[in-house]
Amino acid sequence: MTPHQAAGDRDLVRLLTRLFLRRLVDHDVISPHADRHESLAVLYALTVSLAVFVTFFLSVTYLSAFIQLPGPAALSALSDRFLFIAASITTSALGALMVWDALSLEPRDAAILGPLPISTRTISVAKLAAAVIFGAVLTIALNAVPSVLYPAFLTLNIGGTRGADLLQLIAVHATTVTMAGLFGFFAILAVRGAVRLLVGEGGFRRVSSGLQSLLVVSMVTALLLAPTVRAADVRGWIGVPVEARWPARPVLWFLGVNETLAGHLVAETPIVPPPRFLFVDIPTNEDRAARVAYRALLPRLATLERHAVLSMPLVIGLALATFLWTNRRLPERSAGVPAASRMRAIARRIAERCTEHDPETQAGFFFALQTLTRSAAHRTLLAIAVAVGLTHALMILAQSGRHVFEVHSPPASMFAIGIMSLLSLLIGVGYAVRVPAAPAANWMIRMTWCGDERRYTAGVKRAAIVLVTVLLVLLLPLHLALFGTRIAVLHSLFGLVLAAAALDLLFLFTRTLPFACTYVPIENPKIVWPAGFVSLLLVTYGFARAERWGMETPGKTIACGVALAAIALGVNAIDRLRRQEQRPINFDGRPALATQRLGLFEHVTTHD
Amino acid sequence: MQSGLDARHLTKYYAAIPAIRDFSLTLRPGQVLGLLGPNGSGKSTTVSLLTGLREPSTGEILFDGRNIADYPAEYKARVGYVPEETHLYTFLSGREQLDLIGRLRRLPGDLRTRKIMALLDLFGLTGAADQPISGYSKGMRQKILIISALLHDPDLLILDEPESGLDLAASLVLRHLIPILAARGKMILYSSHVLDYVERLCAEVIVLHRGRIVAQGPVTQLRAMMQRESSLEEIIAQLVTTVDPAGAAREIADVVGQHA
Numbered sequence: 001m002t003p004h005q006a007a008g009d010r011d012l013v014r015l016l017t018r019l020f021l022r023r024l025v026d027h028d029v030i031s032p033h034a035d036r037h038e039s040l041a042v043l044y045a046l047t048v049s050l051a052v053f054v055t056f057f058l059s060v061t062y063l064s065a066f067i068q069l070p071g072p073a074a075l076s077a078l079s080d081r082f083l084f085i086a087a088s089i090t091t092s093a094l095g096a097l098m099v100w101d102a103l104s105l106e107p108r109d110a111a112i113l114g115p116l117p118i119s120t121r122t123i124s125v126a127k128l129a130a131a132v133i134f135g136a137v138l139t140i141a142l143n144a145v146p147s148v149l150y151p152a153f154l155t156l157n158i159g160g161t162r163g164a165d166l167l168q169l170i171a172v173h174a175t176t177v178t179m180a181g182l183f184g185f186f187a188i189l190a191v192r193g194a195v196r197l198l199v200g201e202g203g204f205r206r207v208s209s210g211l212q213s214l215l216v217v218s219m220v221t222a223l224l225l226a227p228t229v230r231a232a233d234v235r236g237w238i239g240v241p242v243e244a245r246w247p248a249r250p251v252l253w254f255l256g257v258n259e260t261l262a263g264h265l266v267a268e269t270p271i272v273p274p275p276r277f278l279f280v281d282i283p284t285n286e287d288r289a290a291r292v293a294y295r296a297l298l299p300r301l302a303t304l305e306r307h308a309v310l311s312m313p314l315v316i317g318l319a320l321a322t323f324l325w326t327n328r329r330l331p332e333r334s335a336g337v338p339a340a341s342r343m344r345a346i347a348r349r350i351a352e353r354c355t356e357h358d359p360e361t362q363a364g365f366f367f368a369l370q371t372l373t374r375s376a377a378h379r380t381l382l383a384i385a386v387a388v389g390l391t392h393a394l395m396i397l398a399q400s401g402r403h404v405f406e407v408h409s410p411p412a413s414m415f416a417i418g419i420m421s422l423l424s425l426l427i428g429v430g431y432a433v434r435v436p437a438a439p440a441a442n443w444m445i446r447m448t449w450c451g452d453e454r455r456y457t458a459g460v461k462r463a464a465i466v467l468v469t470v471l472l473v474l475l476l477p478l479h480l481a482l483f484g485t486r487i488a489v490l491h492s493l494f495g496l497v498l499a500a501a502a503l504d505l506l507f508l509f510t511r512t513l514p515f516a517c518t519y520v521p522i523e524n525p526k527i528v529w530p531a532g533f534v535s536l537l538l539v540t541y542g543f544a545r546a547e548r549w550g551m552e553t554p555g556k557t558i559a560c561g562v563a564l565a566a567i568a569l570g571v572n573a574i575d576r577l578r579r580q581e582q583r584p585i586n587f588d589g590r591p592a593l594a595t596q597r598l599g600l601f602e603h604v605t606t607h608d
Numbered sequence: 609m610q611s612g613l614d615a616r617h618l619t620k621y622y623a624a625i626p627a628i629r630d631f632s633l634t635l636r637p638g639q640v641l642g643l644l645g646p647n648g649s650g651k652s653t654t655v656s657l658l659t660g661l662r663e664p665s666t667g668e669i670l671f672d673g674r675n676i677a678d679y680p681a682e683y684k685a686r687v688g689y690v691p692e693e694t695h696l697y698t699f700l701s702g703r704e705q706l707d708l709i710g711r712l713r714r715l716p717g718d719l720r721t722r723k724i725m726a727l728l729d730l731f732g733l734t735g736a737a738d739q740p741i742s743g744y745s746k747g748m749r750q751k752i753l754i755i756s757a758l759l760h761d762p763d764l765l766i767l768d769e770p771e772s773g774l775d776l777a778a779s780l781v782l783r784h785l786i787p788i789l790a791a792r793g794k795m796i797l798y799s800s801h802v803l804d805y806v807e808r809l810c811a812e813v814i815v816l817h818r819g820r821i822v823a824q825g826p827v828t829q830l831r832a833m834m835q836r837e838s839s840l841e842e843i844i845a846q847l848v849t850t851v852d853p854a855g856a857a858r859e860i861a862d863v864v865g866q867h868a
Contacts (some may be wrong), residue, residue: 107743352717359720363711366704374699440695443661444756447689448712451681457713584680 009122016113016126017133024102024134048145055146058083059153067273068157069283071290074267076256077154078238079231081173085152085254086226088143088177089184090219095138096131097219098187099104100212101376103131103192110330124327128320131189139181147174165265172262183312186319187250188215191324201331209374213383219393220387222247228395238297238304253311256304263301267294328575351466360450364459364514369436371515378432382467385428389421393478409552414482415544418475418491422499423536425471429464430506433514445516446587453513454579460514461503468499487551494547494564500592501568504575507519513585520589611672611797612636613764619669620653627653628819631667635764636797640786642810643799650819651799652692655768658797659689671764684714688757692768692799694749698742702733702752705741706759713760720759727755731778746773754782764795771802783808793864815843 008347025040043290062068096103105120115122151169155161195211196204230246237252271287352362372378396413436442439570479488522528550560615637615752620627628650635641645651656662658669669676676683703724703850710720728737731751741749749771757765771779786809790796800806806813807827815823815830823830823843830843 266676357717359711359714359716363708366711367708370700371697371703385811437699438695438697440693441697442694443691444697445712446661447659447684447687449681450685450712450714 011127012118012122013129015020017129018119020130021104021133022125024099024130034078044141047142049144052149054083054087055149055153059150062154063156065157067159067271068155069271069287069290070158070160070266070269071287071294072293073154073158074263075235075290076231077266078234078259079229080150080154081176081255081258082234082251083226084143084146084173085180086229086251087182087223088139089187089250089254090223090226091142091184092135092139092181093184093188093219094216094223096135096185097212098380099131099134099215100192100208104188104196105327105331107331110332111522114134114330120328120330123330123349124324127327134381135182135189139178139185143177145175147177151317155269155463156265158266158269160269161265163267164252166366169262169265172258172373174257175252176261179308179312180251180258180457183250183254183308184191184313186315189319189323190315191215193319193326196326197322209376209379212376212377217390218247218385220384221390224387224391225255225394226251235293235297238300249307250311253304253308256301257308257339259298259301260305263294263298267291272313292473358454358455360452361462363461364456365463366459367437367458367515368433371469372429372432372463373435377435378437381432381435382425382428385424385431387586388424388473390427392420392424393417401575406601410483410487410548412541412544412548415491415547416540417482418472418479418495419498419543419547420536420540421475422468422495423502423540425467426464426499426502426506427532427536429467429503433460434510434517435519436517437515439518442516442518445513448584449513449516452582453511453585457514459509464503465496465499468496472496481531483551489546490551494561496552497561497564497568498543501564501571504568504571508571508575508578511585512589513587515540517585517587518589542579610636612639613797614670614673615658616668616670618654618657618664618669620650620865621660621665626819628657628816631816631819631821633814633824635797637763637793637795638790639812640796640798640810642789642806643797643816644801644806644811644813645805645816648818649816651816652768653819654816655689655766655797655799657692659766660684685760686763688760688762690750690753690757690767690770692772694753695807696741696749696752696772699740701709701738701740702728702744702748703737705752706755709756710759721760724755724855727758731755731781731849747775750774751778758788762794764797765789766797766799768799769801770798771800771805775826777779 061076062073087456105124109127130471148170151166151173155166155169194483195207201206234252234255268291271284314315342355351365372382396417400411400414472495476488476492479491482488483491546560546563549558613633615631615633618631619629624787631650631654633641643651643654644716660669660676663677671683671686697708700708706724706728706739707720710724715723723756725734728734731754732753733748733751736748739753744752750770756772757767772783774782783805786796786798798806798810810827812826813824813830814821827843
């Protein structure tokens with residue numbers, strides 16, 4: 001290859017990388033119909049404000065202390081840094097999962113670039129470069145603000161901290177969380193590539209969506225569990241190598257990097273009280289003990305650092321090698337799904353019978369199941385909902401490990417496991433139905449719409465009940481182990497009735513067509529989400545207590561069952577009453593413009 | 609009450625910019641009406657108004673003498689529509705997509721299954737019926753759209769570039785199908801750029817240019833109007849083309865032939 005050709009190839013790679021990056025952002029991260037600048041600005045503002053909030057929240061103790069002792073600060077910073085690193089790994093991994101299908105050459109690449117005189121190697125290198133740039137920018141964007149704020153807050157009241165030390169702390173924090181984020185991003189790329197290599201192209205097409213959902217559930221669960229990790233847990237895990245559970249280990253490796261490079265800057269800072277407090281009695285014993293405890297952790301932290309240094313090139317190497325190997329040819333058009341099996345045909349017939357032979361109910365039922373399980377956006381929403389339930393379950397089970405309870409009189413929190421899982425799944429479904437299955441294809445339902453949403457919505461609700469039933473079946477072994485057969489079966493039945501009532505309640509005020517109307521964001525999310533979360537906790541634990549009471553005697557069980565059935569029937573009756581009057585569906589609902597909400601331009605009218 | 613479709617003085621504005629102005633048409637059972645015009649002439653806007661997917665800024669559309677705005681669902685139940693763009697639910701298979709449409713159209717189970725199987729077979733899609741649409745070619749997607757539009761035996765068919773992407777065999781089938789459907793009393797509005805198709809299929813045409821009707825009537829009448837034995841292509845060229853096609857073609861060939 002001549003130098004001129006090599007320069008031409010580099011230009012081509014650069015051009016294609018820009019093309020792939022643009023498409024990643026325009027088509028895979030935000031909707032192709034949305035305003036890119038506005039969407040990115042909102043997304044970034046949301047991320048930064050969340051990061052700033054978490055940093056402030058973690059730093060309250062450091063900011064409010066008149067004199068911050070370096071030893072205790074170094075120890076308590078371990079769990080803060082554990083959270084920052086865990087958040088960086090999981091959010092970067094979630095970023096990679098969000099663009100899962102774009103992490104390799106796709107049929108659309110073959111269709112657009114295939115006819116051009118460009119080698120497949122050039123296309124795949126450009127695709128890889130775009131993915132890496134996306135991952136790096138995402139990681140840096142997520143971590144930039146906390147990397148500056150957290151070390152500054154941590155050392156604000158440690159009198160002996162020098163400016164150079166603070167700068168070094170910031171640099172090391174930024175390096176560590178960026179390394180951790182890249183590790184998370186490349187780990188997903190490596191898992192994807194390795195699975196594709198192992199099961200082949202056809203096999204990967206079959207397992208891809210399931211694998212993506214599983215990884216989303218794992219990452220969201222890890223992200224939600226990270227704040228529950230206490231400083232004592234982190235110290236325990238560092239001190240005893242076998243104690244740390246496997247998902248926590250990569251986080252500890254990067255914690256090792258941070259502490260080895262910059263831990264001493266906090267732990268070894270001399271105590272310099274401010275002039276006004278020169279004569280105040282400083283608890284130096286407490287500080288000395290904390291410094292000793294911290295120093296004792298350093299050898300183990302150095303070992304963890306070595307793990308991080310070894311694992312980074314390993315994961316990156318595996319990701320790059322599997323990517324280049326599996327993308328050495330342009331993909332062919334999708335070969336399709338396997339032919340309908342006998343089991344699937346039987347299931348379909350049963351489902352058709354369950355939907356009363358009414359075509360619109362069947363349309364709602366099947367379309368809901370197909371959309372929720374096959375559309376990437378809807379599957380991700382459900383995976384997040386499942387992860388919330390799973391996180392709650394893990395937290396309760398971890399707590400219960402410290403207490404022993406009778407199988408026949410379990411605490412209310414045990415009942416809350418299943419209830420929270422059910423309700424979070426239903427909230428996920430309730431949110432997912434507001435997202436159109438494919439905005440560009442909405443015209444099809446609008447054209448075929450007969451004007452009555454009741455039957456279609458009834459079908460969608462039945463699809464949700466199928467998902468609830470699957471969840472209850474999956475939870476049954478756990479419930480059997482926790483409660484014994486009688487209570488486990490009753491708990492599942494009560495859960496099913498509760499789910500029916502909750503579904504009616506979720507759909508009570510919506511007069512849009514599930515999966516077919518434009519997405520209208522929730523107004524005032526700052527109020528709705530926290531209020532919704534508190535309500536979820538209140539309902540879950542209120543119902544768990546009622547259920548626990550109901551399981552005490554057969555009479556109470558009947559009373560509880562009757563009350564629950566009455567609630568379900570009552571909500572259903574209200575729902576039917578509200579839907580008696582047929583109202584037109586607003587397929588093209590749009591959120592009020594920000595200026596309209598502020599009331600600044602009320603005199604301005606728009607033309608359609 | 610006159611049966612058929614009557615659009616009266618339709619105007620549609622997008623943010624104060626008129627897309628079509630004072631558009632009127634009449635379509636009776638058994639009639640095939642061609643809608644012609646260059647890109648940006650307002651064809652797609654007209655079609656979207658006639659399907660009921662958009663509302664006109666002024667004017668009204670009557671179907672069997674009733675304003676379609678007063679009974680949109682009943683009107684849409686009698687319309688079959690093939691849009692210009694092949695937007696479908698790509699995560700569904702062809703059969704699932706048609707099942708969804710059939711169910712929403714309230715077709716009874718047995719009839720729906722029978723019709724879908726037969727139409728998939730006749731359009732040569734049986735082998736791909738259970739594959740996801742994401743793997744379909746443009747032509748296969750177009751066939752799914754045509755089947756979707758025909759599934760419920762509509763009285764009015766609105767076809768926007770229906771031949772786009774179809775292979776030769778399917779194109780020929782479509783060319784024979786339209787006169788048969790018209791003979792069975794269907795009303796057909798055929799919007800296309802392929803003038804040869806329109807000339808063969810449509811007894812009457814409407815020519816749109818910059819949102820206005822510039823010519824309307826049977827092809828023979830348009831020929832008489834131009835006072836010569838022209839083809840439809842030549843008539844359209846005279847009505848709406850502002851550039852010299854031969855000159856433009858020569859210039860394009862010259863640009864293509866330029867080298868460093």
